[in-house]
Amino acid sequence: DTGVSQDPRHKITKRGQNVTFRCDPISEHNRLYWYRQTLGQGPEFLTYFQNEAQLEKSRLLSDRFSAERPKGSFSTLEIQRTEQGDSAMYLCASSLEGTGPDTQYFGPGTRLTVL
């Protein structure tokens, strides 16, 4: 399967702990996006990369959140000192520059539960 993959699929942590999620995009895609989806809402944009450069960050991305894409391939999203409000589905998507917004392919997501 050559789609977007995310790991882990589920993560349960205690408040105050740090968590890290990984996203592997479709291999030829140079754009990578992170979204967050809470219960009853649609996905909300967090940040996106073009190659290894982080080009935009939402104000939703507080100081406790950091995302990296060190070699322009996979990306990690780290949440420090987790809070119960961080409980959500974290979605990753990828696309190829210049192909338009409808070519964002989403992964299955990582469901985070903060106790």
Added chain:
Amino acid sequence: DQQVKQNSPSLSVQEGRISILNCDYTNSMFDYFLWYKKYPAEGPTFLISISSIKDKNEDGRFTVFLNKSAKHLSLHIVPSQPGDSAVYFCAASAGGNKLVFGAGTILRVKS
């Protein structure tokens, strides 16, 4: 502020009939609109899109209509099938990068 709104949380339709899902937006800078479908435990899957220069786009059983003056778009599914039961998200883009999503509409197609 919610720039993309789906005011119907759920919709129930009989198999074979038409499903109409609605979406309203407020940002005049949006130039591309998309519909995504989502099954439980999966990520959203792209369904159909429309550019702001068009008022209709059709793909098989799926048609999206755009009314720019009313800032309204709709997705028509004809005929509806039980496999269409899912959450449908309306999304919009201004400039081709990040997507702004509505809250979703749960569609149930009864057989």
